[in-house]
Amino acid sequence: MSEMHENDEIHSKLIIGGLSVDVIRKDIKNLHISVMPPNGRVRVAIPKHVNDDRVRSAVVTKLAWIKKQQNDFEKQPRQSEREMVAGESHYFFGRRYRLEVVEGKANISIRGNSTLRLTAPKKLTKEKRLKLLDEWYREQIKEKLPELITKWQAVVGAEALHCGIRKMKTKWGSCNTSDKRIWLNLELAKKPPECLEYILVHELVHLLERHHNRRFKDFMDEFMPNWSLHRDTLNSSPLANENWVY
Numbered sequence: 001m002s003e004m005h006e007n008d009e010i011h012s013k014l015i016i017g018g019l020s021v022d023v024i025r026k027d028i029k030n031l032h033i034s035v036m037p038p039n040g041r042v043r044v045a046i047p048k049h050v051n052d053d054r055v056r057s058a059v060v061t062k063l064a065w066i067k068k069q070q071n072d073f074e075k076q077p078r079q080s081e082r083e084m085v086a087g088e089s090h091y092f093f094g095r096r097y098r099l100e101v102v103e104g105k106a107n108i109s110i111r112g113n114s115t116l117r118l119t120a121p122k123k124l125t126k127e128k129r130l131k132l133l134d135e136w137y138r139e140q141i142k143e144k145l146p147e148l149i150t151k152w153q154a155v156v157g158a159e160a161l162h163c164g165i166r167k168m169k170t171k172w173g174s175c176n177t178s179d180k181r182i183w184l185n186l187e188l189a190k191k192p193p194e195c196l197e198y199i200l201v202h203e204l205v206h207l208l209e210r211h212h213n214r215r216f217k218d219f220m221d222e223f224m225p226n227w228s229l230h231r232d233t234l235n236s237s238p239l240a241n242e243n244w245v246y
């Protein structure tokens with residue numbers, strides 16, 4: 001959810017000390033190094049006028065810290081790719097469900113406290129089963145959204161013109177501030193509900209402040225005092241087998 005405003009940013013890559021580093025030049029005052037979950041990708045955000053040599057020396061200076069962060073991410077639990085077969089674990093709003101597969105007309109439903117039932121024609125491919133699940137996840141977020149949007153727009157005091165859900169490989173959410181358009185990652189359906197709420201608030205706050213600066217953080221502290229707790233929950237819950245960064 002960091003790279004909101006790609007129009008204003010210049011992206012490039014550098015290899016430093018054997019590390020592939022994403023360099024993002026944008027309208028900021030200081031250099032920031034981040035190691036992104038879950039795979040420890042290194043990202044350096046810098047003011048537009050700063051040159052590559054300055055980036056190199058900054059990364060080299062922080063190399064031990066970067067390695068430490070990357071090791072920490074490696075220790076995090078990770079979910080392998082789902083096959084959509086009976087007995088598999090699936091997550092829905094932070095809870096773990098066991099997949100049950102029943103033959104019939106394509107459908108997904110929750111049974112009791114811990115069963116996710118896939119009803120599908122026998123010959124339905126794994127890809128189509130996964131697609132069915134994605135659509136189901138999308139519907140579940142869609143059902144929750146209107147209430148959340150109403151609640152948080154009132155708190156934040158800003159309105160999004162559009163709030164959609166889509167699969168994104170690299171962001172939990174994004175906000176196009178000029179179109180007032182918010183996108184939330186479909187994957188949030190697997191995380192505890194407060195994560196969806198946190199990302200929604202984060203993106204709404206971008207309507208007030210485009211950058212992740214002091215003002216942005218002050219807004220977050222004001223509207224959602226325990227936001228960092230939610231961020232930590234998001235980062236520590238089992239991850240999908242994809243290259244998440246945010």
Ligand SMILES: [Zn+2]
Pocket residue numbers: 001002003004202206212
């Ligand atoms: Zn952001």
